[in-house]
Amino acid sequence: MSRVTELLGSRYPIIQGAMGVICNPELVAAVSEAGAFGLLATAFAQDPEAVRSQVQATKKLTNKPFGANLFVMNPLAQEFAKVFAEEGVKTVTVSGGSPKALIPFLRELGMKIIVVVPTVGVAQGAEGLDADAIVAEGAESGGVQGLKGVSTMVLVPAVVDAVKVPVIAAGGIGDSRGYKAAMALGAEGVQVGTRFIATKECIANAMYKERIVESGDTGTGLVDMGRFRIRALRTQLVEKMIKGEMGPDNIFTPAAVEAAWVKGDLEAGVLPAGQVAGLISGIPAVREIIEEMVSLNRRREG
Ligand SMILES: Cc1cc2nc3c(=O)[nH]c(=O)nc-3n(C[C@H](O)[C@H](O)[C@H](O)COP(=O)(O)O)c2cc1C
Known part of the structure; x- marks a missing residue:
C-alpha cells in the first residue's frame, strides 16, 4: 500500500480532480467504484444544503471512499467543510488560494488535508501548515x-x-503513459481532470466532451482573469479574450459555468480543459480509463 492509497483509502493512487459543476455524483461514485478516488467540487456552490444533497446522492451510489474539494475563493468554504464532516467525508483537497485560514479549521473537524499547489514555494508553505499531502x-x-x-x-x-x-502529480495525465511518467518523476499518485470530462458518466454537455475529443495538442489556450488564468478549449469566446477583444466579466460565475459546461451555451462561458485534450480520442466509461491507466500495457486510444 502506498502512502497515497493509505491516505485516500482507495485501491489506486488516482484522484479524480475537482471540476466545478460537472463533478456529478454519478461521476464521483463511478471513479470510486473503479478503485480510484472520486471528488465532489464546491468552487461554484452557493448553498451548504445543496452540497449535502450531493454527498448523500454519492453515498447512495457507492460505499467506497470519496472526497471533496474546498475552493479558498468561495466564501462558504468553511460551511461546506462542516457539511462534509457531518456526512462522513474524511479527505479534502484545498485549492484556489492560501490554505492558511482553512487548515486549522479542517484539523478541528478531523479531516485529512491535501493542498493543491502551483510552485515549490507554495508546496513548502503548505507542508509547513501541516498538509498531509500535496497535489503539484x-x-x-x-x-x-x-x-x-x-x-x-x-x-x-x-x-x-x-x-x-507525499506528492500527487496533476496536469497532462490521461493514460497509462502519463501515470507511469508521474511515478517516474517521484509522485506517489496522480490527479486527473480533463480525461474524466470525456466519459459516459460525466454530466458535462455532449458538445463539451466532443470538443475535447476533437481537440489537438494546440487546442487549448490561457485566458487572463487578472489574478489568475484559466486553461480552456479555444472556442470563439476564448480566441476573442486572448486577442483582448473581450474582458473576463461574467464568464466564470455559477450561472455562466452551468450554462456553458452543462447546457452547452458557448457564448456564456469558457470550457476549461488541459493540453491532455490532444491525447483524448473517445468517450468511454470511467472504469475503462482507470483500468488502462494502471495497466502495464498501454492500449492506444481510438
Ligand atoms: C472543467 C474543470 C474544472 C475544474 N475545477 C476545479 C475546481 O473546482 N477545483 C480544483 O481544485 N480544481 C479544479 N480543476 C482542476 C482539476 O481538478 C485538475 O487538477 C486538473 O484538471 C488536472 O489537469 P488535467 O486537466 O490535465 O488532468 C478543474 C479542471 C477542469 C478541467
Whole structure:
C-alpha cells in the first residue's frame, strides 16, 4: 500500500480532480467504484444544503471512499467543510488560494488535508501548515491556474525534492503513459481532470466532451482573469479574450459555468480543459480509463 492509497483509502493512487459543476455524483461514485478516488467540487456552490444533497446522492451510489474539494475563493468554504464532516467525508483537497485560514479549521473537524499547489514555494508553505499531502499541479492542467506557469515535468520532481509529505502529480495525465511518467518523476499518485470530462458518466454537455475529443495538442489556450488564468478549449469566446477583444466579466460565475459546461451555451462561458485534450480520442466509461491507466500495457486510444 502506498502512502497515497493509505491516505485516500482507495485501491489506486488516482484522484479524480475537482471540476466545478460537472463533478456529478454519478461521476464521483463511478471513479470510486473503479478503485480510484472520486471528488465532489464546491468552487461554484452557493448553498451548504445543496452540497449535502450531493454527498448523500454519492453515498447512495457507492460505499467506497470519496472526497471533496474546498475552493479558498468561495466564501462558504468553511460551511461546506462542516457539511462534509457531518456526512462522513474524511479527505479534502484545498485549492484556489492560501490554505492558511482553512487548515486549522479542517484539523478541528478531523479531516485529512491535501493542498493543491502551483510552485515549490507554495508546496513548502503548505507542508509547513501541516498538509498531509500535496497535489503539484502543472501549467498544462485544465482550469484555474496561477500566473507563473510551471510545467508538470519540472514542478513534480522539484516539489518531490522540497517536501517530505507525499506528492500527487496533476496536469497532462490521461493514460497509462502519463501515470507511469508521474511515478517516474517521484509522485506517489496522480490527479486527473480533463480525461474524466470525456466519459459516459460525466454530466458535462455532449458538445463539451466532443470538443475535447476533437481537440489537438494546440487546442487549448490561457485566458487572463487578472489574478489568475484559466486553461480552456479555444472556442470563439476564448480566441476573442486572448486577442483582448473581450474582458473576463461574467464568464466564470455559477450561472455562466452551468450554462456553458452543462447546457452547452458557448457564448456564456469558457470550457476549461488541459493540453491532455490532444491525447483524448473517445468517450468511454470511467472504469475503462482507470483500468488502462494502471495497466502495464498501454492500449492506444481510438
Ligand atoms: C472543467 C474543470 C474544472 C475544474 N475545477 C476545479 C475546481 O473546482 N477545483 C480544483 O481544485 N480544481 C479544479 N480543476 C482542476 C482539476 O481538478 C485538475 O487538477 C486538473 O484538471 C488536472 O489537469 P488535467 O486537466 O490535465 O488532468 C478543474 C479542471 C477542469 C478541467
